Amino acid sequence: MTGTEGPALLRVRDLKTYFVTEQGKGTARAVDDVSFDLYPGETLGIVGESGCGKTVTSLSILRLVPEPPGHILPGSVIEFEGRNLLALAAPELRAVRGNQIAMIFQEPMTSLNPVFTVGDQIAEAAIVHQHLSRKAARARAIEMLQLVGIPDPKERVDHYPHQLSGGMRQRVMIAMALVCHPKVLIADEPTTALDVTIQAQILELLDRLQNELGMAVLLITHDLGVVAGHADRVVVMYAGRVVETAPTSGLFEQPTHPYTEGLLAAVPRIDAPRSRLHAIPGQVPAATAWPTGCRFHPRCPYAWDKCVTQEPPQLETGAPGHTARCWLVTEPERRQAKR
């Protein structure tokens, strides 16, 4: 764990990724003006529900958004160690992708190739990026399988994905991502498809590998519990926007944006007695028609006329590193009045 001093490793500024939808339905503004920093060695959690733009954000970083229908708008900046990834030519980008910035996906079943052995798939990145010989790459693959805690790595290296369980496949995915010792690991819902006891294993593994290898992790998840236990800082997204950014402890102790507050109250707690859950009324609006003003106002218990017409900027809440895109920061008495 490190602080937020010094230069950021990854700087995302004003990222806009839009999708052209079927004729007549307009443009889906999936990611709309997103900015955040990722510092060396830290874990930054990006939290939000379906359709908030968190996955498209992560895909945009490595330019994996299919074009068309998607496109990243000019003016967006994704800076890695001072270079704008959006301005790189394809070969230069390939040297970064999978080498210095690696990614693991939600579905270990569909993101592994069923006709190659896991050893071949892990070795591929080492051969491409580090120019290892086949033999050396195979040895590296075995080493990686050992590192991610797969028993009998010398045998498993020749297995095909279908011969492995879901948890084992996710371990293989992690081994593939880490084979070149990346500086940044983007983990997009790495445990969502797994059972809870297996999820605990994978999260523990990621924590251990981060400590050993010192990489920065961008942890994308819908699960506030996962973030609470594993992130240093958190970015909360809603309707294509970042609505709150804070150190993890600050976010959970003093959620400032009403969406964060509502989301935290809606999580069923294992330590709470049987009770009615807090529900956020309504549903996430469509990306083709975000509401005017603050995008959360139709569902917000505090909203007043200003929220309908004027969108708030990121406002400093006063706590270090804590910002929220909400007018309540300037008029906190309105929150008290509602309570």
Added chain:
Amino acid sequence: MTLVDVRDLVKHYAGERRWFGLGRPAAAVRAVDGVSFAIASGKTLGLVGESGSGKTTVGRTMLRLQEPTAGKVLFEENDVFALDATRLRALRRRMQIVFQDPYSSLNPRMTVEETLREPLEIHGLSGAVPALLDEVGLDAAFAKRYPHELSGGQRQRVGIARALSVEPKFVVCDEPVSALDVSVQAQVLNLLADLQTRRRLTYLFIAHDLAVVRHIADDVAVMYLGKIVERAPAAEIYAQPRHPYTRALLSAVPEPNPRASKQRIVLAGDIPSPAHPPSGCPFHPRCPHPLKSERCHTEPPPLREITPGHLAACHYAEKPM
């Protein structure tokens, strides 16, 4: 009063025969292997387990959506497995199911109204679709819509309305909220709780999420590899789990509190295949209990009462971890 009584329910799926159906069959998958429980009228039993534990098969077999291998299910004293087709159909009116995936459990070519009318017509009932929609919190205008026009939460509300249209007494809720986002999940859970009070419903609530179950269940049963390993009143099982598997499941739930300093038990290994369950206690290869012994390898522990109303299948349940 007991509404549903399940006794020694067994469901095995025959293994496939190799060599184009001529060879020896592979080992049978023991999806459900002797499960017993009862649910009192108006109460909710939470049935919890991970993938492959057999929890969904229990729910489906109880309604005879699948034929059982052995065992008995009594519903209001009727033996569900002994009924002929006509009487089974009559009974189905009283036992309904809400499915997990609101995307695949609604017919995409039927409007919401047609979906809700169908069960009424089958059972020769008259019922008002607008009233049903209102009861599940949907505007009457939704009647003319197709499933693709609805969000996940709205679809699940339609699935609930469909189950309720024939006025059942008992509803199997098979992971009804696990495909939904947190904020919507809370809406649907609250709806299910309200409907239970209003209509005096009895639920079997199947889920993998112990935190969700905590908010709806009166009693909780935990399944592992086709067997119930622990069963107790909800407050009791969360406060004092007796089985090491329940203990590990509870500790693995990620808590939305960065200061939670609980001792996490991370189980080693994967869930074994129900086609080849381990000998003795099915949990022994992953069991972190310090007292684990040779006995656990050889002798399957029976589900027995440890304290009044609290059952556990562990040789060392008196000395929980």
